[in-house]
Amino acid sequence: MNEGKNKREWIKNAVIVFLVIMLLLTFFSNTIMNYSLPEVAVQYVESGSITAKIRGNGVIESGDPYYVTIEQQRKVEAVNVRPGDMVQEGDVLAVLSASASSDMKTKEQEVKAAEEAMDAAQKQFETLLLTGGYDVSVMNNAGEMASADSLAKQIIKLKNKETALKDDISGLEADIADVDEQMNAISLQLSINSINNIGSEQEYKDYTDAVAALSDANTTLERVRVEKENYEIQYGFSESDVNSTSNGDAALDRYQTLVRDYNAMQTQVNWLTFNKNETEKVLTEKLESSNTGLNGQKNNLTVQKNNLQKSLDEKNTELSKVSEDLAELTKNITDSSALQTASEAITKAQETYQELLAEYEEMQGVAIDTEVVAPFTGTIVSVPISAGTDTIDSPGEGKGYTIVTMQREGRGYTMEFSVTNDQAKRIAVGDEAEVVNSWRYDNMTLTVSGIKNDLKNPGQGKVITLDVRGDYITPGQNISVSVGEKSANYDMIVPNSAIREDNNGKFVLLVETKSSPLGNRYIATRADVKVVASDDTKSAITGDLYAWSYVITTSTAPVEAGQQVRLAEN
């Protein structure tokens, strides 16, 4: 009996506990379930604008570097400037040593040696003439009997002159050949010049586009005209029928349309013709001015050539006279081979001496100051020399040795940076760029001036050239820029974190509210979207959703469409 009672007591307690637990679970079921739901952050879909920016960085370079050079190699005593310095016209850039460098010294010695060799050869000839017992029965210039001594001297003098003239003649011939070459080049250029290659890529493209557009329009116009005429022939319509009412007459309707189209097309053709003529004019004007310039150059060269030719003729005449005189003097002694050899040795020594002398004079010819000054006001771009060393060869257009490179004041700088093909599509010549952290650089303006293929990455990317203007620009500065597409407005914009993707394309998860007796329930639903534009933080989308929806941006656990979620606290 007791046992039974205990058992019932136990069962009763168990049932009570069970019922209480069930009750609690029922009342708090919602809260409990909520905690198991993923928590999501949402964002309102709103309209706004997107400005996609392309970013890149590069080094500012001198757009137009000027090489300050000297003609001769000298030793550098002192350098007064550094890259980035601003200098005025006349400021001393560097101080060079006054003495010739080692090059000059060597040349000087060479000339001395050649001179000595020449003297030796002349002496040799004289000695040979004196001791060889030759018949020297030739009158000298004064009518007196020539002595072997003076004869030798005269022969040597004439030989000198002969060598010098020959030198001048070959120099003039080379100059004439040079001028000829230049004239040929100009003629070639003149023959190549045509409107197809005279303009810039853009100008030519504009022209060909205009021609193509006009041709298309003409074709269409012709087609419409033919059809119109057919109608006129077939139905006897005329232009005066354009304004009559048709009463459903299909043919008349069609004819009226054709006439209107024809007129409209005609107007368009006229406009396109005008456009084509304009673009063509740009090219033909460029062509004319180029040709005129070239012809002018050609005329100048012709004049130059004529002058050279005249000098050449004069020298040739002189040479023949000298050769005649020389032959006269040596006619009695030409049968001696020893004298012949000695005579030739003199000529050779003279030629060598002339050559070296000319080179030496060329080195010495230009007066070189010991101070090198700035030829204009500007900024120092680079300084390839340093005190205590010799100057080095200039890579610039001028020959000689570079002291510094300078940037003329006010002249622009450029900056280049590489981009992918994708990025290049969004940049056009003329776009403005901004410097990242622009507060550091006072009023620097950057404009896209060119888009060209990246030679280091052919086919894979392009190089953007920016024209840089402003104050206190230092070449060699590395800057980061961003070039923006024109900003555009869109109806639906969401943060980038809202865009998801699977094998059905991109989509967003919207939060839909369903009210239930136990409170609001939030269900995630899927909406397929297309991304039409995006920038660093948000994207513009189109799709099957309303502009006042809420999209899920982030969640504490993965969320699938149809799943219930709970909203984050804010």
Next chain:
Amino acid sequence: MKRNHTFSLKKLLFTGSVLLFLVIGTVLAIVISMLSNKLLPQQMAERWSEEKDVAQISCFFSVDAGMTVDSIETFEHNLDNALVEASIYSTSLNEEARLWADAYSATGKITISTDSGNSITSDALGVGGDFFLFHPLQLLGGSYFSGHDVNQDYVVLDRNAAWKLFGSNDVAGMTVYIGNIPHIIAGVVEVESGKLAQAGGVNDTVVFVSYDSLNKYGVNHGINHYEIVMPSPVSSYAFSYVKDNIGASEAEMEVVENSERFSFFNRLKLIKGFASRSMNGKAIIYPYWENIARGYENILSLLTVIMLLVFAYPATVLIVIIVRLWKKKTWTLKSIFLICKDKAERKLEQRRMKKMKEEMDYEDLI
């Protein structure tokens, strides 16, 4: 009376123990299933398509494999052709839907500094393709970036890196400097943590930059990971295709089919190869998530073995009971067959009688 009592206690204990083992076994099965679904980077196939017609394949390369962005692009191009040849087209209504998506990454180190002078040198992952599609780390702010974005100068910081640099998680859109080049913070994420994650390679801070940036401005150990989710109309189609065409030899890479790795069959296979599991002859350094997944594979295999052992007991009991019942049965197959035959014949007979009666009635009428 006493005999009944002890009999019932023994029986109670016995049934109790069988039920207990059944419960433990079921719990283990549930735990295994839950753990299998916990690792999101292994679940890309489910995220990509609801039907089971896609597979996720991952490749891990040694440095010798010499993987470059070029070789990956070549692979992608060839894949498109191969899918067309195999007549695999997108059946989605959305014309911009992609058949496949991929990602690759390299590990290394990178130094990031801010305008205010803070700077960290952190473990870094240089990523390309849709990396974050495969690794949807929880965003604490901002958003992910992708290799398909127009600009490639984005950074994603982890919570610790954001703290060290700014002291806050709300830093999306701000500028940091890597190699003196400004980069934009796309977002801040919570990286996996815990003992397994740390053992797997998640250290103090980790940041995500584009592969391009890691290569140019950081220390780049080379691309060691590539993964793709793609259609797989028959099983192992995707696996074989990737393995044969990715451009590295078997000695320089490891290929894994993520969608299958936690299946029952695979777990058993792991037990079979358990002895050689720790051996690594390929000089491959796995990214941290792969290390975590391998750790899970080990754990789950162990749990599977335990589960099978636990189920063995109730299973044996069940078999014994069935055998006993079989032995005790009073019927044989033949007797059952005869009874059925009998019943069928009787039914047939009844129908015949009914038919005959109807005919007679009909004749009567006429």
